[in-house]
Amino acid sequence: MTAGEPAALRVEDLGVRYGALVALEGVSWEVRSGEILGIIGPNGAGKSSCYDAATNMVRRSGRVWLAGRDVTAVPPHGLAPLGLRRAFQQNAFFADLTVLENMTAVLALDRGTGLAASLLAPWREAARRRAIEAEAAAILERFGIPRAMHRRRPPNLPYGTQRMLSIALAWGTGAKVLMLDEPAAGLGGEDMVRLRDLLAALKASGAALVVIEHHMDLIMAIADRIVVLDQGRMLAAGTPREVQADPRVLEAYLGRAA
Template sequence: MTAPALVVEGLTVRYGSLTALDDVSWTVDDGEIVGVIGPNGAGKSSSFAAITNTVPHEGECRLYGASTAGMSTQALARRGLRRTFQQNSFFTGLTVLENAMASLQVERATRLLPGIVTPWRESRARAGIRRDAGALLAEFGIAARYHELLPDDLPYGLQRVLSIVLAYGGGTRVLLVDEPAAGVGGDDMRNLADLLGELRGRGLAIVLIEHHMDLVMEIVDRLVVVDRGERIAYGPPADVQRQPAVLEAYLGRTA
């Protein structure tokens, strides 16, 4: 039996005397979107920080069966586990195209000595990365007329798309997406839903934190609901949304 793409088991995060996440477990498989939802302060973003080893935590995470304990964020990225952030995070001094090139360069960079001895190979490799970066952007709806702009000059909806595309572009297998629809609506929301669905169709395992419940209920395969650091529900969206504990967490009442 094939191991899940990512297993989170007994994940616990404490900030001093505050327990932000308490013994939370879930899994995500290739070609699946798992949603993580809950009220503000429930511990959702702390779970992403723990999974990527940017905060101390207890519990275990396994990436395709291998423990991630002690791995740096960079090492996890090289193994295919990457994330986006609530706030856009770009190389602000680089153009949109150059940002995309940087995301691909991680996987294809030549070593220093061959680059010195045979610089023509480095030049040819860079030209190939530039071509592929342009194709990647266009493929996900960022047209060529935007490629030479700085990311901050893009329409905001495209900035949110760009953040996902850049995370995906360099060999990602498991993608943690943190509130991609924050500040967007209408056609931009539709584009995000289509983008995430397309990535799932390519076999990515996606974990989505999102407050826009229409988006969540449309695209996720399973839901994890956390409240005050604890997992209070887990399963198919249609089942989860009817559970009394979930209604209590969101609406302050039981069914």
């Protein structure tokens, strides 16, 4: 990110209420291109509410900017075409389609042509379909899913590969900002290493990543900065080293005083 360039994603004074329950209040942060921002906190701290608020999936107060553009009023489905994409905590794919068909469907949606083009120029549509399938295969390989698995259906994949598929589908044709909700959930060993390497590669490509995570070893290793939430409010923010040394974090998140 060059000097003077706006943050890839900036949120200011986000608030979420469910009746009398305050789930989020006064939360502000930003993430830049080529940076990983971690969001951590105890269960019930407001992490998922923060994601939902940033992507306009709940009624909330506050404002949101994407690359300097005010997108506060943009509905959730309008954010993806602008480059803000999100992978949910649970794996998300079409179980009855093959892995390649899943990826092809996402790319076709991103780049879709109308029905008229399919009817009036079927040869052109067939060539376009082949090109999209080739692109889909390349993206899947980039996300660690080998071609030998492309004709399988997602439920038949190892869990770690299902997780990579969900992230690849969220990424689609590319994201300026990718928000991940506990991507390491259920992973361990080699799968955790693959995830770490993937996040580092996406960061190196210039994407901005916002990662909710409970695996402290992972988030402390990959994040450039971390925001700590507690009871819906910002408790601390800074580099991993600064956050680890903050006595408020040690007390509220780790359950002990410094």
